[in-house]
Amino acid sequence: MKRVPKWVAAFGVLALIGAACSDDGTSPGGDGSSASAVSSIGPTEGELNLIAWVGYTEDGTTEGYENYDWITPFEDSTGCEVSVKYADSSDEMYNLMTSQAGQWDGVSASGDSSNRLIASGAVSAIDPALFDFTDIIPPLDPMTGTETSQYVVDGNVYGVPWMYGPNFLMYNSDVVDPAPTSWDVAFETELNGAPNPYAGSVTAYDFPIYIADAAVYLMTHQPDLGITDPYSLTEEQLDAAVELLKGQSTLINKYWASYVTAIDGFVDGSMVAGTGWPVNLSYAEADNPAVLAVEPSEGMTGWADTWMMSSSAPHPNCMLEWMDYSLGADVQAQTAEYYGAAASNTAACPILRDSLDEQFDFGDAVDTVRYGYCGDEAFLESLWLWRTPQAPTDYSVWTQKWTEIRGA
Amino acid sequence: MADTTTKVASGTARGPFRRSSSFLNAHPRTRLGATLGIPLLWIGVIYLGALVLLFLNAFWRVDVLTGKIVQDWGLRNFDTLWSTSVYRTISIRTVRIAALVTIADIVLAFPLAYYAARIATPRVRALLLVAVVLPLWSSYLVKAFAWQTITAPHGILDSFLGLLRIPEANIGASEWAIWLTFTYLWLPFVILPIYASLERIPESYLEAAGDLGARGWKTFRHVVWPMAIPGVVAGSIFSFSLTLGDYIAPSIVGNTKFIGNVIYDNVGVANNLPLAAAFALVPVAIMAIYLALAKRIGAFEAL
Amino acid sequence: MEGRGAKLVVRLGAAFTLFFLYLPLAVVLIYAFNESVAQAWPPTGFTTRWFGVAWNAPGVREGLSNSIKIGLVAAAVAVVLGSLAAFAVHRYRFFGRETISFALVLPIALPGIITAMALRSAMNTTHVTFSLWTIMIGHATFCVVVVFNNVIARLRRTSGSIVEASMDLGADGWQTFRHVTLPSISTALIAGALLAFALSFDEIIVTNFLSGAELTLPKWIYNTIRLPKNRPAANAVALIVIVLSMIPVYFAQRLAGGGDTVARPTARTAAAPASGAPMG
Numbered sequence: 001m002k003r004v005p006k007w008v009a010a011f012g013v014l015a016l017i018g019a020a021c022s023d024d025g026t027s028p029g030g031d032g033s034s035a036s037a038v039s040s041i042g043p044t045e046g047e048l049n050l051i052a053w054v055g056y057t058e059d060g061t062t063e064g065y066e067n068y069d070w071i072t073p074f075e076d077s078t079g080c081e082v083s084v085k086y087a088d089s090s091d092e093m094y095n096l097m098t099s100q101a102g103q104w105d106g107v108s109a110s111g112d113s114s115n116r117l118i119a120s121g122a123v124s125a126i127d128p129a130l131f132d133f134t135d136i137i138p139p140l141d142p143m144t145g146t147e148t149s150q151y152v153v154d155g156n157v158y159g160v161p162w163m164y165g166p167n168f169l170m171y172n173s174d175v176v177d178p179a180p181t182s183w184d185v186a187f188e189t190e191l192n193g194a195p196n197p198y199a200g201s202v203t204a205y206d207f208p209i210y211i212a213d214a215a216v217y218l219m220t221h222q223p224d225l226g227i228t229d230p231y232s233l234t235e236e237q238l239d240a241a242v243e244l245l246k247g248q249s250t251l252i253n254k255y256w257a258s259y260v261t262a263i264d265g266f267v268d269g270s271m272v273a274g275t276g277w278p279v280n281l282s283y284a285e286a287d288n289p290a291v292l293a294v295e296p297s298e299g300m301t302g303w304a305d306t307w308m309m310s311s312s313a314p315h316p317n318c319m320l321e322w323m324d325y326s327l328g329a330d331v332q333a334q335t336a337e338y339y340g341a342a343a344s345n346t347a348a349c350p351i352l353r354d355s356l357d358e359q360f361d362f363g364d365a366v367d368t369v370r371y372g373y374c375g376d377e378a379f380l381e382s383l384w385l386w387r388t389p390q391a392p393t394d395y396s397v398w399t400q401k402w403t404e405i406r407g408a
Numbered sequence: 409m410a411d412t413t414t415k416v417a418s419g420t421a422r423g424p425f426r427r428s429s430s431f432l433n434a435h436p437r438t439r440l441g442a443t444l445g446i447p448l449l450w451i452g453v454i455y456l457g458a459l460v461l462l463f464l465n466a467f468w469r470v471d472v473l474t475g476k477i478v479q480d481w482g483l484r485n486f487d488t489l490w491s492t493s494v495y496r497t498i499s500i501r502t503v504r505i506a507a508l509v510t511i512a513d514i515v516l517a518f519p520l521a522y523y524a525a526r527i528a529t530p531r532v533r534a535l536l537l538v539a540v541v542l543p544l545w546s547s548y549l550v551k552a553f554a555w556q557t558i559t560a561p562h563g564i565l566d567s568f569l570g571l572l573r574i575p576e577a578n579i580g581a582s583e584w585a586i587w588l589t590f591t592y593l594w595l596p597f598v599i600l601p602i603y604a605s606l607e608r609i610p611e612s613y614l615e616a617a618g619d620l621g622a623r624g625w626k627t628f629r630h631v632v633w634p635m636a637i638p639g640v641v642a643g644s645i646f647s648f649s650l651t652l653g654d655y656i657a658p659s660i661v662g663n664t665k666f667i668g669n670v671i672y673d674n675v676g677v678a679n680n681l682p683l684a685a686a687f688a689l690v691p692v693a694i695m696a697i698y699l700a701l702a703k704r705i706g707a708f709e710a711l
Numbered sequence: 712m713e714g715r716g717a718k719l720v721v722r723l724g725a726a727f728t729l730f731f732l733y734l735p736l737a738v739v740l741i742y743a744f745n746e747s748v749a750q751a752w753p754p755t756g757f758t759t760r761w762f763g764v765a766w767n768a769p770g771v772r773e774g775l776s777n778s779i780k781i782g783l784v785a786a787a788v789a790v791v792l793g794s795l796a797a798f799a800v801h802r803y804r805f806f807g808r809e810t811i812s813f814a815l816v817l818p819i820a821l822p823g824i825i826t827a828m829a830l831r832s833a834m835n836t837t838h839v840t841f842s843l844w845t846i847m848i849g850h851a852t853f854c855v856v857v858v859f860n861n862v863i864a865r866l867r868r869t870s871g872s873i874v875e876a877s878m879d880l881g882a883d884g885w886q887t888f889r890h891v892t893l894p895s896i897s898t899a900l901i902a903g904a905l906l907a908f909a910l911s912f913d914e915i916i917v918t919n920f921l922s923g924a925e926l927t928l929p930k931w932i933y934n935t936i937r938l939p940k941n942r943p944a945a946n947a948v949a950l951i952v953i954v955l956s957m958i959p960v961y962f963a964q965r966l967a968g969g970g971d972t973v974a975r976p977t978a979r980t981a982a983a984p985a986s987g988a989p990m991g
Contacts, residue, residue: 049924054938061769062940085924086934094679099835103923116679120476254581254663258937268751270561270580283939287749394472396680400488403673407494407665450792451814455826455852458833459817462825465832516731519724527721536729538957538964543732544909545956546739547932550949553750554738563752564738592735595728604864624717645820653822656915668824675828688825695820699813 037156038309038316039127041324045315048080048322051093051107053305055279055339056163057084068338070331078325080318088258089207090386097122101312105319108162110303111150111386112209116395118153123308124316125156131324135347136161139380140304147380150387151306160323161344163335164304165372166295166383167205167213170266170276174290175201183217183296185273189247199251203265203274206255208395208402209386213275213301214241214248216384220298230301231387238393238401245405255406266291278340278370295369302383304344342372342380349374466686470679477681485686495670499690502667505587506651510644512591513598517643521599522632525606526614540599552589552660559585559661586662590651597650598643605639606632641702648698652691667691736953743946748939765944765951774931777843778912781927785850785911786904792851793858793903794896800859801866818853826853827920834921841923849921850911857910858903865899898966905963928952 050057059082060069071082085104087093090113097107097117109117117123128142139147142157151159171180176198184191186202196202204210215230218240225237233241253270256262259280265271266284276284276293284291307326309319325331332343333351343349349366352374357363366374373379389395466486468479489495524536543551558564559580566576579585609632617627655668665673667690674684746756765771796815800808818826830849839845873895877887915929922930928948935945 061767065940083924086938088937091673091679095675098679099831100841100923102840252663257659260937260939260942263939264749264751267749268560268562283748287747287751390472396470396472396683399673399680400492403498403665403670404492404494407498407670446792446795450852451818451855454833454848455818455829456814458829459825461836462829462832516724516728519721520728523721523725527718534961534964538961539729540732541906541909541960541964542953542957543736544913545960546736546913546953547929547945547949548913548915549929549932549936550739550945551735553936553945554735554742557738557742557750557752558735560752567752592731595732599728628717649820649822653824655824668822671824671828675824681828681832684828688822688828691822692825695822699816699820703813 037125037127038320039130041130041320042317044078044080044317044321046079046081046318047315048082048318049103049105049315050082050084050322051087051096051104052084053108053110053339054086056108056305056335057082058334058338065338068334070334074322074325078318078321080315080321082322090209091207094122097310101310102314104310105313105315106307106309106322108305109151109159109308110305112207112303112388112395114150114158114306114308115153115388115390117308118151118158119390121311123158124311124313125158126160126309126320126323128157130320131160131327133160133327135329135345136327137344137346137375137377137380139377140164140344147304147385150304150385151308159306159308160327162305162307162326163332163339163341164302164344164380164383164385165278165341166300166302166369167275167277168281168293168300168369169296170262170274170281170284170291170293172266172269172272172288172290173292175269175272179292179294180273181294181297183213183298184221186251186275187214187217187244187248189250196251198273201253201270201272202248202251203262203271203276204245204248204252204255205275206257206406208398209301210275211238211241211245211398211401212384212386212389214244216299216301218244230384231389232391233389234392238397242401242405246408249405249408278372281370282340293369300383301386302380303386304380336371336374340370342374346375462685463689463692464685465682466689468682470682485683488683489687489690495687495690498665498670499667501583501664502652502691503694505583505590505666506648508587509590509594509651510598510647512587513595513647514602514640514644516591516595517599517602518636521603521606521639525603526609537603540596540603544596548593549656549660551593552657555585555589555592556661559588581661581663583662583664586658586664589657589661590647590654593657594647594650597646601639601642601646602636603639605636605642609635637705641705645695645698645702649691649695652694739946739949742943743950745943745946748942750942761941761943761947762951764941765947768931768935768941768944770926770931770934771928771948774926774928777926778928781843781847781850782908782911784847785854786907788847788851789854789858789907790900790904792855793860794862794900796855797859797862797866801863812859815856815859819856823853823914823916824920827917830917831920841921841925843922843925845921846918846925846927849917850914853917854907854910857907858900861899861903861906862896865896869895901963901966905960 057071058065058068059071060066062068075081085096087096090110093107093109094113094116097104098120101122107113107117107123109123114123133141133143136142136145139145140161142148142152142161145152151157151161169180169183169186171185173179176185185196185198186204189196189199191197205213211233212230215227215233215237218225218237219227219230222240225240227233227237254261254265256265256274259277262271262274262276262280263283266276266280267287269288278293281291281293307323309316309323313319327345329343329345329347329351332345333348333355335341336343336348336352337355343352352371353363353366356365365371367376389398465477467481467483468477469482469484470476471478520536520540524533524540528536559577559582560566561578561580562576563580566578569575569577577584579588613631613635614627617631622630651666653668653671655666655672658664658666658669667687671684671688674680674687741754742750743761744757744759745754746758747754796811800812827849830845830852834841834845873891874887877891882890913929914927915933918927918930919933932945932948935941935948
């Protein structure tokens with residue numbers, strides 16, 4: 001009987017310590033939203049630590065693509081030595097930025113993480129006067145743009161726009177015939193009164209933000225739900241989207257969380273239809289030319305990435321230099337070409353066109369969905385860009401719903 | 409072996425090291441404290457402390473807007489887990505697969521362990537043990553991807569079956585694929601303890617059984633198996649617990665969510681550490697029960 | 712003693728298990744030389760360029776050297792702490808003895824993600840920045856039990872009278888330890904250290920949670936495998952690692968005496984005939 005009290009006491013002590021110490025377990029330093037915006041670039045610190053999507057920070061070391069290098073010129077001119085951590089998902093990026101706040105200078109944040117980063121104070125507001133936004137495609141312009149809610153909040157600007165692109169419908173033209181014009185091949189268990197012939201070969205994006213794609217579909221096919229914004233869903237609208245997705249799960253071969261999975265699937269034929277990024281398309285079609293993409297009639301979600309600076313950045317001036325550098329037309333053109341995206345700086349579009357002409361004799365590719373119709377405002381505005389759902393239902397509710405859909 | 413109070417034999421003067429050594433010899437409690445203190449500090453404070461802190465989070469919640477943890481004590485996370493049936497489904501599925509993996513591992517491990525322990529010559533035995541341990545040195549991720557290729561539709565398995573004129577298994581991305589992958593990944597961890605326990609069976613036991621007229625199966629059932637049980641259970645702890653918490657292999661090879669996936673998704677995806685911690689209590693509870701049972705059988709004390 | 716049929720079953724089963732163990736490694740071998748980036752069946756062509764890619768890749772060498780460093784430190788810490796704990800549990804009866812054994816087992820009995828989450832959460836709370844050291848701490852925590860189990864199993868099979876005899880002959884604690892105790896557990900230590908190193912070398916979950924930009928070999932492989940461009944290089948690296956590790960593993964196995972490798976469960980019945988029990 002002597003045992004019990006001692007262990008209880010020990011754990012009790014630990015529990016008290018835990019309660020006392022834990023309150024700032026996940027809080028990053030600083031509170032960017034109310035602090036004054038960073039307004040000047042000082043002397044650089046010699047180092048830069050970034051979190052980025054793979055392909056955003058090429059330094060010529062990717063085998064077979066040595067001519068894609070926009071890191072080395074930056075390092076040479078600013079003296080900031082760049083090291084990058086590649087993250088697979090917005091959620092991983094959010095996690096890194098908040099739990100390792102003092103280690104990272106910046107992140108290439110997509111809309112589904114950027115609002116959370118802003119709200120939690122993980123990123124700093126910056127003074128837009130520091131940078132040159134003259135050629136930025138108007139909807140993304142920080143001062144006047146209409147599609148800036150992912151990085152401009154309450155009039156504060158939290159980053160600089162980088163690449164954007166669509167989540168389009170990829171399909172295998174050998175199997176899906178005729179070419180699809182609607183998302184129904186990926187969502188409906190029945191097509192034209194018969195069971196969906198592609199059941200078991202469909203794919204979808206394995207993250208809660210994909211619920212928005214279902215919502216976009218329902219905007220056309222169940223208009224009585226009254227969905228006007230796929231990221232602001234009432235409980236009723238969310239439940240309807242979840243119903244649709246539960247039905248879709250019977251069609252799914254495999255959800256893709258890492259785009260390599262989607263590429264493999266389309267190449268070996270186990271996936272014949274589903275959502276994808278331009279980068280998925282370019283890799284898949286290299287090994288399987290039957291893989292194509294289409295813009296469905298209901299519309300598409302998309303992503304617009306922003307370089308954001310951490311509010312506890314150890315090398316803020318290097319980060320600001322990077323943000324300035326990343327707005328350059330040259331840099332954006334190279335990235336757009338390598339990654340398969342649309343550059344926010346419209347001056348990059350002609351540069352991209354020339355480069356594609358030179359390499360592939362096909363400069364007009366710049367005007368296709370593969371490169372996001374570079375410079376086309378109407379296209380950008382037609383995309384439902386990723387944003388963190390906050391109200392009426394927020395991201396943690398979406399996550400629980402997503403677990404329900406995926407776990408059943 | 410009880411407390412060893414030994415005499416210090418020599419009385420001549422010694423340096424501080426030798427003197428402290430003699431001191432420790434004469435004061436077993438202090439020696440115990442020093443011997444035990446350091447590992448206790450490590451495991452107790454660092455590890456157990458961290459665990460306790462983690463599970464405290466299960467009673468708190470995360471602020472929706474800022475993403476910070478608020479120490480708002482309550483059972484809401486447990487309520488969510490209990491009232492939404494999917495968490496039960498996932499837990500049951502994970503336990504089921506863990507059990508199937510464990511059984512498969514034991515079945516696969518036994519012949520090899522027995523051969524190495526009792527039939528092989530010492531040189532062959534050494535080679536076999538190297539052969540068992542070597543796969544542990546290749547990357548877990550690379551092995552999982554290899555299984556993805558093996559089980560993919562029209563993949564290696566299907567082609568092989570086709571050669572035998574058997575219809576395609578078509579198990580790509582299914583629970584069968586996950587089961588095979590897990591069975592493979594944990595197999596060395598199950599073989600080694602079983603080998604160890606088989607190796608310790610005195611030859612005389614088997615000879616006696618033979619003298620009493622027992623043949624293969626009877627000897628196995630009444631002599632070999634009972635003495636192997638501690639090793640079997642020890643190995644099963646590995647295969648069970650590793651399956652309960654893994655999230656990488658299911659996402660590479662399969663399409664279904666396991667306990668590990670849900671925990672990982674909530675820790676990363678929604679930054680909902682409280683919910684993740686609450687759900688993490690499920691595998692902890694399962695393993696606690698498993699360990700308690702294992703302890704009964706007398707196996708866990710020497711995993 | 713055993714029927715011929717039984718022996719055949721055992722032989723066949725053992726052979727099948729070996730085949731099963733090495734089948735995926737054969738797949739890794741094939742795809743390390745595969746032409747295309749996608750890992751689909753059948754392989755599309757033969758090339759050795761992935762080995763060149765792996766050789767030149769900036770992260771590989773950093774990852775490899777970090778993994779070795781971390782493994783060595785984790786194994787060393789595990790050896791020290793594991794033996795200390797084993798001695799304590801073996802030699803003394805004290806309150807909480809069983810609980811200590813239980814607590815040591817936890818890091819490896821609980822799923823890795825829980826250990827990882829707990830340690831990361833604690834490090835965030837105490838504002839510890841991630842570094843190679845934090846990874847080492849994480850790895851050492853679950854490696855301790857491996858050494859502990861080996862050493863305590865060996866201690867249980869070692870006759871205690873030898874230590875007393877040594878003391879009676881005039882050796883003090885330290886001399887006894889150095890000349891009597893240590894040699895008797897040395898092979899158990901080696902086997903435990905080897906397994907601890909192997910566990911740390913290939914560990915990814917705890918590493919991911921407890922590191923910043925630091926690269927270990929599994930992290931490099933994890934990153935590479937999610938990139939479409941250089942995936943087969945991961946196969947190449949894994950292959951090289953296996954081939955290279957054959958040598959140290961074989962020698963360590965020889966050193967450890969072939970027979971006693973790892974965790975030896977003490978069947979209570981086997982511990983009983985203590986006085987006549989042979990050593991090792």
